[in-house]
Amino acid sequence: MSLLALPSARDEAWRWSDLSGLPAIADAKPTGQPRSVDDLWIDTPGPRLLFVDGAYDASRSNPGPVQIGPADANAGRHALGKLAGSTGWTLTLGRDCATEGPVQIVHVATGGANHLAADIRLDEDAQASIVESFVGEGWVNRAASLRLARSARLMVARRFLHESGFQSHADTAEIGQAASLTIASLVAGEADSRLDGHLTITGIEAFAEAGGALLGRKKQRHDAAFVVRHAAAHGQSRQLWRAVADEQAVTSASARVEVTRDAQKTDGEQSLRGLLMARTAAVNLKPELEIFADDVKCGHGATVGELDRNSLFYLASRGIPPVEARAILTHAFVADALARIGEDAVREAFEATANSWLGMIA
Amino acid sequence: MCFDCAQHERIWNGNVMLKIENLHAEVDGKAILKGITLSINPGEIHAIMGPNGAGKSTTAYVLGGRPGYDVTEGSATFDGKDLFEMEPHERAAAGLFLGFQYPVEIPGVSNLQFLRTALNAQRKARGEAELSGGEFIKLARKEADALGLDPEMLKRPVNVGFSGGEKKRNEMVQMGIIAPKLAILDETDSGLDIDALKAVGHGINTIMRRPDRAVLLITHYQRLLDYVKPDFVHVLAAGRIVRTGGPELAHELEREGYGQITDELAA
Numbered sequence: 251m252s253l254l255a256l257p258s259a260r261d262e263a264w265r266w267s268d269l270s271g272l273p274a275i276a277d278a279k280p281t282g283q284p285r286s287v288d289d290l291w292i293d294t295p296g297p298r299l300l301f302v303d304g305a306y307d308a309s310r311s312n313p314g315p316v317q318i319g320p321a322d323a324n325a326g327r328h329a330l331g332k333l334a335g336s337t338g339w340t341l342t343l344g345r346d347c348a349t350e351g352p353v354q355i356v357h358v359a360t361g362g363a364n365h366l367a368a369d370i371r372l373d374e375d376a377q378a379s380i381v382e383s384f385v386g387e388g389w390v391n392r393a394a395s396l397r398l399a400r401s402a403r404l405m406v407a408r409r410f411l412h413e414s415g416f417q418s419h420a421d422t423a424e425i426g427q428a429a430s431l432t433i434a435s436l437v438a439g440e441a442d443s444r445l446d447g448h449l450t451i452t453g454i455e456a457f458a459e460a461g462g463a464l465l466g467r468k469k470q471r472h473d474a475a476f477v478v479r480h481a482a483a484h485g486q487s488r489q490l491w492r493a494v495a496d497e498q499a500v501t502s503a504s505a506r507v508e509v510t511r512d513a514q515k516t517d518g519e520q521s522l523r524g525l526l527m528a529r530t531a532a533v534n535l536k537p538e539l540e541i542f543a544d545d546v547k548c549g550h551g552a553t554v555g556e557l558d559r560n561s562l563f564y565l566a567s568r569g570i571p572p573v574e575a576r577a578i579l580t581h582a583f584v585a586d587a588l589a590r591i592g593e594d595a596v597r598e599a600f601e602a603t604a605n606s607w608l609g610m611i612a
Numbered sequence: 613m614c615f616d617c618a619q620h621e622r623i624w625n626g627n628v629m630l631k632i633e634n635l636h637a638e639v640d641g642k643a644i645l646k647g648i649t650l651s652i653n654p655g656e657i658h659a660i661m662g663p664n665g666a667g668k669s670t671t672a673y674v675l676g677g678r679p680g681y682d683v684t685e686g687s688a689t690f691d692g693k694d695l696f697e698m699e700p701h702e703r704a705a706a707g708l709f710l711g712f713q714y715p716v717e718i719p720g721v722s723n724l725q726f727l728r729t730a731l732n733a734q735r736k737a738r739g740e741a742e743l744s745g746g747e748f749i750k751l752a753r754k755e756a757d758a759l760g761l762d763p764e765m766l767k768r769p770v771n772v773g774f775s776g777g778e779k780k781r782n783e784m785v786q787m788g789i790i791a792p793k794l795a796i797l798d799e800t801d802s803g804l805d806i807d808a809l810k811a812v813g814h815g816i817n818t819i820m821r822r823p824d825r826a827v828l829l830i831t832h833y834q835r836l837l838d839y840v841k842p843d844f845v846h847v848l849a850a851g852r853i854v855r856t857g858g859p860e861l862a863h864e865l866e867r868e869g870y871g872q873i874t875d876e877l878a879a
Contacts, residue, residue: 582718
């Protein structure tokens with residue numbers, strides 16, 4: 251692949267990402283020897299799908315209503331999303347249908363690049379929950395289209411845990427009347443990442459939430475850029491990102507709310523917080539509001555700081571050694587981003603993943 | 613026997629738990645403690661009283677090892693070991709507990725998780741077996757019940773949304789679970805209504821009033837001493853202990869205020 255085709259730091263929307271390593275990663279050959287993924291399945295009923303280097307492994311999957319084949323991820327002109335192609339998996343749920351437990355999907359990669367599209371359509375009053383985990387090496391690139399009809403409900407939780415390479419994901423969502431979409435992401439691996447989302451509220455009284463925890467160390471770069479567009483009245487949206495950077499890492503989150511002229515009574519909230527674990531690390535936060543309606547409520551906050559010294563001393567005075575005290579307080583910092591995950595078993599698994607990254611003893 | 617002679621006799625005879633000698637300390641380059649000497653034996657409760665700005669909280673923080681509170685002269689030993697050679701978490705594992713005037717809130721971390729981590733870290737440091745989840749919850753419930761703290765509050769994030777009284781009760785529950793040798797309680801009575809004050813006093817007596825434990829109670833007012841009877845009362849003023857006596861000294865201070873002492877110092 252050509253470097254010319256990729257956006258550079260000169261593009262405003264990509265200025266905190268570094269895609270310069272992607273061609274070299276993509277040129278490498280996958281080893282075809284995936285690591286074990288047994289530890290990634292969460293103990294819940296429901297369909298399970300395994301993709302190895304982007305290829306569906308039918309022998310180790312139980313797809314339920316999920317189908318493999320052509321998929322329109324509706325990624326438009328998104329620089330990475332459009333590379334995801336037009337095959338992948340689809341989940342279509344008819345009126346009043348629900349999956350039995352969350353749909354768990356594990357993507358394991360062994361190097362090189364793999365691309366996959368996903369198309370999720372929920373008809374009126376349908377309900378689904380999707381949990382995806384990304385592990386391995388190389389560049390994993392995904393694009394997903396999420397379409398929710400009236401009163402449909404979808405919860406998506408993703409863990410990005412690559413040991414090396416690059417992880418990119420782009421969502422495009424349309425949320426109909428009184429429907430509810432929540433996307434929670436946890437980035438806690440050793441590879442760089444770029445997460446994008448463009449969520450449009452198309453029906454009245456709909457709800458959209460996007461957020462997560464970005465954990466970076468060494469020279470990692472994580473960048474999340476989400477836009478929630480309110481195109482209908484009485485909508486609610488929440489964007490809650492927690493960015494942690496240690497050593498020379500750079501973690502960035504930009505969250506934009508767009509309110510069109512007709513989207514009166516919109517209630518939007520953005521909470522972006524950064525935690526610097528070392529003076530050599532960096533956190534970039536960019537809350538943005540673009541409002542054309544005149545009767546809306548949009549709250550936004552962005553703060554970056556270090557761990558509170560009083561709290562660290564309080565923990566030390568109770569006998570907790572410094573490394574563990576820092577882990578506990580960092581866990582506390584990201585906890586509310588993971589608290590949005592509805593199912594207890596899934597949330598606990600994500601918390602355990604975050605804690606293990608933080609080196610916290612359970 | 614005069615009071616001073618009684619003091620000397622107990623120091624010579626006892627195996628001293630905390631021995632502070634000529635302690636000088638500064639904060640941000642400003643000298644706050646200017647030569648504190650004090651010995652605490654197992655089984656004793658000592659109260660340090662004094663006017664605002666005397667160095668009471670600084671004494672607690674210096675002994676607890678708070679960063680930014682620098683010892684410039686003097687020494688302190690705890691069970692014969694150099695206290696200032698130990699990191700704050702090592703002091704805790706050695707048996708020192710610091711009760712905070714303003715306990716810190718930790719959103720996202722439950723009391724149970726926090727305390728189990730703390731207790732097991734201390735036990736590990738002492739080479740003792742760690743407590744299982746079940747054993748720990750039993751212990752925590754027992755201590756919460758004893759202090760009149762709703763055990764449900766143990767599931768809530770540390771001190772988040774707690775009233776002033778609940779925070780101090782929570783400090784006592786922590787002290788009960790950790791079971792330290794020496795508790796240094798910094799203005800534990802501040803901001804408490806009468807019921808919470810009684811509960812805190814009861815907590816100190818039940819948990820710490822034992823022959824092998826000791827308390828250093830730092831307070832501005834005499835009222836907590838109605839519930840926790842000290843064996844010794846020290847008056848701290850301008851960074852030094854200027855008077856030492858028995859419980860009656862606290863009553864005298866309550867009656868006459870700190871004015872006379874500060875006047876004497878100024879003279």
